[in-house]
Amino acid sequence: MKQILVFSVFLIAVSLITVSSLYAQVVDATTWWLIVSPDVDTRSRSNLDSLVKLLKERGKVPSNHIHRIEGSECTREGMKVVLDDLGSEMGQGDRLIFYFRGFVTKPRRSNSIFFLTYGATPENLEAALQDRQLNGWFRELSPNKVIVILDGYTRDRNLMAYYGNRGMPGSGGFISIQRAALSTEDLLAKTLLGVLGADETDLDNNRQISIEELHISLTSNLAGRALRLMEGVLLSLGRVQEKIFLKLSPMLKVVTVPDGASVLFNGQEVGVTPHSLTDNLQQGTYNVEVSKPGYLIPPARSVEIEQVQGESINLSWDLDSIAVHGSVKAPDGVPLEGAAVWIDGTVYAQNPLYLKADGQYQLLANIANVTSQSGQSNKRVLESGKTYTLRAASDALYHAEANFTLAPHESVERNLILSKKTWFEVAQMQFDRNAYEEAIAAFQNGIEETIEFPPMSPEFTKLLFDSFSEVVDKVNVQNIAYVVVTAKLADRLNLQEESKVYWAQVKLQAAKGSTFHKLATERLRELNWGRRIINIGVLVLFIVLLISGGYAIRRALLRAKT
Numbered sequence: 001m002k003q004i005l006v007f008s009v010f011l012i013a014v015s016l017i018t019v020s021s022l023y024a025q026v027v028d029a030t031t032w033w034l035i036v037s038p039d040v041d042t043r044s045r046s047n048l049d050s051l052v053k054l055l056k057e058r059g060k061v062p063s064n065h066i067h068r069i070e071g072s073e074c075t076r077e078g079m080k081v082v083l084d085d086l087g088s089e090m091g092q093g094d095r096l097i098f099y100f101r102g103f104v105t106k107p108r109r110s111n112s113i114f115f116l117t118y119g120a121t122p123e124n125l126e127a128a129l130q131d132r133q134l135n136g137w138f139r140e141l142s143p144n145k146v147i148v149i150l151d152g153y154t155r156d157r158n159l160m161a162y163y164g165n166r167g168m169p170g171s172g173g174f175i176s177i178q179r180a181a182l183s184t185e186d187l188l189a190k191t192l193l194g195v196l197g198a199d200e201t202d203l204d205n206n207r208q209i210s211i212e213e214l215h216i217s218l219t220s221n222l223a224g225r226a227l228r229l230m231e232g233v234l235l236s237l238g239r240v241q242e243k244i245f246l247k248l249s250p251m252l253k254v255v256t257v258p259d260g261a262s263v264l265f266n267g268q269e270v271g272v273t274p275h276s277l278t279d280n281l282q283q284g285t286y287n288v289e290v291s292k293p294g295y296l297i298p299p300a301r302s303v304e305i306e307q308v309q310g311e312s313i314n315l316s317w318d319l320d321s322i323a324v325h326g327s328v329k330a331p332d333g334v335p336l337e338g339a340a341v342w343i344d345g346t347v348y349a350q351n352p353l354y355l356k357a358d359g360q361y362q363l364l365a366n367i368a369n370v371t372s373q374s375g376q377s378n379k380r381v382l383e384s385g386k387t388y389t390l391r392a393a394s395d396a397l398y399h400a401e402a403n404f405t406l407a408p409h410e411s412v413e414r415n416l417i418l419s420k421k422t423w424f425e426v427a428q429m430q431f432d433r434n435a436y437e438e439a440i441a442a443f444q445n446g447i448e449e450t451i452e453f454p455p456m457s458p459e460f461t462k463l464l465f466d467s468f469s470e471v472v473d474k475v476n477v478q479n480i481a482y483v484v485v486t487a488k489l490a491d492r493l494n495l496q497e498e499s500k501v502y503w504a505q506v507k508l509q510a511a512k513g514s515t516f517h518k519l520a521t522e523r524l525r526e527l528n529w530g531r532r533i534i535n536i537g538v539l540v541l542f543i544v545l546l547i548s549g550g551y552a553i554r555r556a557l558l559r560a561k562t
Contacts, residue, residue: 172238335359
């Protein structure tokens with residue numbers, strides 16, 4: 001009894017494993033094929049063998065869903081028997097792809113196409129299968145759909161007559177009718193093998209190759225076998241975009257806007273977007289994450305993979321750029337409408353953001369560029385890990401600034417309160433922004449109020465001196481303050497000769513006893529202290545020489561008397 005129990009448990013376990021394996025196996029259980037080839041030769045049989053192999057391996061069509069008859073089996077009666085058997089095996093909603101590889105004919109004054117079954121000839125059509133009869137057999141399979149692939153050859157001279165026949169059997173299909181001389185080359189079968197083996201044939205990337213996509217792929221390749229096929233009849237019939245010729249293995253595709261984001265499946269990085277996963281895709285639930293430096297990380301998504309042949313699951317994210325955001329307020333704390341906000345050294349410095357009534361701002365690290373040739377892309381404005389200076393200004397004298405460093409996936413908030421600056425501070429800030437004309441203008445506004453200006457950067461001081469000295473040298477400046485400032489700028493740059501020239505000009509132009517006159521006199525005295533020392537030294541030396549000479553004369557006179 002115990003042995004029977006153990007054996008039963010073992011049998012149940014094996015059964016569960018077998019059922020589980022079958023369940024996990026990817027198959028196209030709703031597709032059936034009937035391949036009919038009355039006139040078979042070594043080449044065509046080999047190509048059809050390859051087609052069957054492709055259907056099994058790439059299309060995952062079960063072996064028992066592919067029926068194939070050839071040679072003497074391909075009579076009307078034999079084909080009807082197989083179709084009846086298929087009708088009893090197919091489930092509701094399944095589809096049948098009927099592939100006929102053989103000769104056809106369209107008699108004169110007839111709207112019908114005859115399929116030359118085994119033993120039939122264009123001269124004796126009694127054994128042939130008329131398209132209307134075949135269509136009646138297909139209707140018996142309803143509601144299942146039938147797609148016809150006609151790999152036909154004909155001895156008829158007028159191939160154009162076949163274009164007038166749009167009543168082909170089935171719900172749609174793909175028609176190739178070539179001249180009889182090409183039958184041994186098996187053009188369509190060879191071409192199909194190449195086209196169906198390429199993922200590029202799935203033009204809409206939905207893992208299902210339709211008759212329309214098949215036709216487009218064949219007719220767009222104007223070389224080799226495809227070009228020769230187009231010399232005959234090559235057309236598709238019915239709502240071809242809905243007629244699926246081959247279902248491919250399941251695919252999970254991840255897309256982001258913009259692309260280039262890292263993709264993680266269950267925490268493991270597998271590539272960057274756009275990314276498609278088909279190989280080793282197992283049944284189950286996947287946790288999918290995407291991330292791209294400069295963008296916020298969106299919420300992860302879970303997706304269930306059913307492992308259905310022809311299944312295409314698309315996940316897409318529109319990534320939101322990280323940003324610098326916040327508010328700008330006046331010194332009294334009131335939001336400031338019209339204030340300008342920018343970031344030094346970026347495009348925002350040339351195109352500041354002007355605030356609305358709420359005083360809120362947002363400066364994106366990446367700006368959408370919809371004029372890109374490849375569609376929408378994003379232009380990177382701010383780099384992660386780099387430190388920037390954020391500035392805000394209102395009117396001329398109210399300014400605020402703050403430094404920040406961008407993290408890869410986080411926005412930065414900076415709330416600014418404006419404070420009043422002097423013209424000289426504004427001038428230096430404008431110079432630092434490379435706004436040289438505005439910097440000089442602000443400095444000029446400052447010296448209209450006072451000539452006591454703070455130290456500026458050496459580069460800005462040099463720019464100011466060059467600008468002011470050029471004006472003072474060429475123009476009769478009425479405002480003596482400009483000459484004083486020019487002299488002071490020369491002092492800041494330690495240009496002694498230039499300082500003497502401009503201070504001398506101040507002393508000459510200023511009224512005696514005035515502040516500027518006294519300042520120039522004092523400054524010239526300081527500049528000329530070396531010359532005064534030399535003059536004093538010469539005078540002292542003269543006096544010493546004079547005394548020494550007098551003493552020598554006196555001694556000489558005393559000697560003469562003695």
